[in-house]
Amino acid sequence: MADGRLNAVEGLAPHASRLRTLLVRLVANRSIALGGGLVAIITLLAVFAPLVAPYDPLESNFRARLLPPSAQHWFGTDHFGRDVLSRVIYGGRLSLEIGFLVVLATGIFGTLIGGCAGYFRALDNPVMRLMDAWMAFPAILLAIAVSATLGASVTNVVIALALATTPHTARIVRASVLVVREMEYVEAARALGARDMRILFVHVLLNSIAPLIVRLTYVFAIAILAEAVLSYIGVGPPPPAPSFGNIIANGRDFMVEAPWVTIFPGVAIFVVVLGLNLLGDGLRDVLDPRMRVER
Amino acid sequence: MLSFVLRRLLSSIPVLILVSLMTFALIWLVPGDPASVFLDASATPEQIENLRRQLGLDQPIWAQMLSWYERVLSGDLGQSILLRRSVADAILERLPITLSLAALALFFAVLFGILLGSLAAVNHQRWGDQSIMALALLGLSIPDFWLGLVLIVVFAVQLGWLPSGGYVPITEDFVGWARSMALPAFTLTVTQIGFIARMTRSAMLDVLRQDYVRTADAKGLSHSFVVVRHALPNALVPILTVTGVIAGGLLGGAVVVEQVFFLPGLGRLIIGAILSRDFPVIQGGLLMLAVIYLVINLIVDLLYALIDPRVRYG
């Protein structure tokens, strides 16, 4: 505890040396290394999909329908004869893109809402009650409802998932703003006549960024999982462009005769989400000492 | 204690009002006219007008809201457009399935989560701790619906041990009910257990360092007794908190799992309604789930007071 408070206060003036020790601790953390490694590999595969994928993910070949994994098709083929490996690689592209956009949107709105609620006392109670009410609806159902109502498109999936993950994020930002707000250097800045908005952004938010980074890493994982659920229900990003979720949704009807169509994209989701969770755990241990359990 | 209960009940009223307002406002999310969205393009203007009247959309907003509250408070959630029956009846008919699935999963997740988390804490930084935490992380990272699909293929299709889906009411055949719930409940438990296990571990690690645990150790009581009788009750408050938080995820997970295993629960009802834009059912169903969530969190708060005397008198 004492350690946490100390770090937060020292955070006022990040010296180059402190930045270096932080970097060393980030690199030395096993969870970060493993999780970051997994995420990096999948991201690289997704980014360089056109170079890596052995086939065109959209190209049907009706003579090669539902082929089991082989040397030609490592992950087999689906009911259109499309190469599952290529589809998973391209699917990673779309799933990661959606995840990233959700992180961006949630980061912005969660920070705005939580930051204002935490900093302006008058806003705190009404805004947080609204967040409570918002969180009372199961997030996944909220996302399904929003995506279905707005119509299935990548943008609407992002909006739906951002709506579902924002309230919890706002709550986390608010909590850390509440802690930081009372600290001496914020008082000092206020006494020196800094305007509220400046104080809010420069001092308070910069110093409550650690829990936000951790939360957004988990949001990334949640978004990847949720995109798959939306696709499975039929309100995800529309076909034929593959995403992890809609490859599984397509393969569902052939689970018995061609389980590989479903299993491989599922494993891909599992690996990405595992990587992100590991990354989040490691970042939490290093960045957010308040949440760290000693040793 | 009584005043604590009253205070807690009073403080949940504003949230309840907001929840109901948000459910009501959901219909305004729809681009364009909900009535024409529901009916297909071939509908006559007259049909659309009829539906508008049925949904009350021809009234000004405040009148709609007023009549909505009037109905909801008297337990009337309106008529389903698609099912042509009372929304309340449809919900009440399906609620037990969702609740029993969520309750089963919550029970097992809490039971085994606490057990595994405590074992991990007691074996801090030994292989037992590390393997339990790795398992918890694996569970957190598995897509629930995908796990359900894989389990169906393995246990229903390949091995033929359990049904691949469908529901047998508990009142008809207990064994059949248990068999129909086994895979869905297991799926849901696996994906939620990690949260409880991780929270239990960190709460227990914190508690095991406290002076009063050392006092209990100094009494010469057996270590397992100290862990269970002295440490665990003190760790329960944060564990309960996380239980309240995952209640939402659990209900959402139940909705998805119902979809995979063809369980005719609230989740299937709502998702069916969402896909066919049956707004009264969507509103009623979401309101129901939100109220269940709030009730679970109310119970959690009351349990705080039961466990920790400082909350009771504070």
Place this chain on the structure above:
Amino acid sequence: MTAALASQTPPSLTVEALSTATGPVRRRLTILEDVSFTVSPGEVIGIVGESGSGKSMLALTLMNLLPRSIVRTAGTVRLGDTVLTDLSGKAWRDRRGRDMAMIFQEPMTSLNPVMRIGQQIEEVLVRRRRMSGRDANREAVRLLERVEISSPAERLRAYPHELSGGMRQRVMIAIALAANARILIADEPTTALDVTIQAQILDLLRQLQAEMGMALILITHDLGVVAEMAHRVMVLYAGRVAELAPVDSIFDDPRHPYTKALLASIPTIDSRRERLTTIDGSVPTVGAMPSGCRFASRCPVARDVCKTLAPPVMPIAEDHGVACLEPFDYAPPPVGLSGAA
């Protein structure tokens, strides 16, 4: 030798050459080193030292309550004829709360906040002394009376947060009494309390110790408390014994420069709560222990030899041991005459 002693007053507790350390096996950092002393039945021994001297560590070692990061590397602890250090962890645990009991510095955090006082006393009686629930309840009332808590039957139903610090420490003492212990270890039992409450708790401890004839190991940084309570005093410095002598010898004829400095730093009678900070410098930390005498860097009479030689506790009188070369004119007698330790 044991037989000869057994015929007189058998030593309740004998500690020989006890050492503890922390850190990984290959880079062990010593905390306690070569600590030896005995406590006889009915005796009050005061263990004195600054914070960081290893007092609390010693108490936890005797109770086998060390955190997992700290290990006992050498030495034996004997209770009567039983060598505790040869016992399994479980068997040693079984001796706690039966033969030995301990009260801690922080009464505010030493009681379980979610259990009633009564449960916390009665579990010792029921689980350790095999009493029935009804007997345990009656005994718990009696114990609260012994520690002078008013309306004991009602207090048994109270939770710790409803009691003051002094009351909680009384409850801790009642728990120790419930164990019927032959040896009570009290680790700074009054440090966290108000001055008036301190005196009451010390009076209570002295009275109970005399009535029950148990040995009391009283750990404190407060020489005033030691002067009032102890028969013998052991001064610890940086994990080593500096001096071990009857209380009168310590106060009238201190031989170790550290003991002398401690005595010189006693504040006036009314401000007993002052910490011992008037000696220049500070206790060397674990991992930065000097190779010679650990007090050398702060010692006014240190010579070059002190920087390389760490003297053991050597007898300067029949019942007076000192770990310093100065009383021996920097020419130590042959080691092995550690009879006074």
